[in-house]
Amino acid sequence: MPSKPYDKGRRAEYRVRYVLRNQGYIVIRSAGSKTPVDLVAINPTNREILLIQVKTGKSRLSPEEREVLRNLNGTYEVKAMTTVREGKRLKLVEVR
Numbered sequence: 001m002p003s004k005p006y007d008k009g010r011r012a013e014y015r016v017r018y019v020l021r022n023q024g025y026i027v028i029r030s031a032g033s034k035t036p037v038d039l040v041a042i043n044p045t046n047r048e049i050l051l052i053q054v055k056t057g058k059s060r061l062s063p064e065e066r067e068v069l070r071n072l073n074g075t076y077e078v079k080a081m082t083t084v085r086e087g088k089r090l091k092l093v094e095v096r
Contacts, residue, residue, distance in 0.1 A: 012056045013038050025050070036068040049078065 017027045017039060025041040041050040051072055053065060061069070080095040 008056050009038075009054065013054045016052065016054055020050075036065045037072075 013029055017029055020027050020039075020041045023043075024045055025043050027042075028040045030038055030040070036053050037051045038054045039050070039052040041052060042048075043050075051069065053061060053069060055061065081092050082095050083090040084093055085091075
């Protein structure tokens with residue numbers, strides 16, 4: 001059974017996701033992740049990608065989380081990918 005802090009964090013992630021979706025973002029939630037990124041929000045209109053760590057209450061980014069997010073904050077080449085089945089295997093291919 002999920003803990004109360006987990007439930008509180010999940011509810012906060014859903015609230016942030018709801019707000020961003022209403023602003024036109026495509027939002028992906030990294031459920032149960034132990035990574036510094038809880039939500040990835042993509043705005044197709046202004047070509048913006050947000051990597052979001054949701055904190056609630058008195059919790060703050062740890063120095064390690066802050067450093068990881070700071071290092072991710074920059075310019076990256078983005079490729080849209082999909083998978084196609086080749087026999088019994090899945091192959092990752094770029095969408096063009």
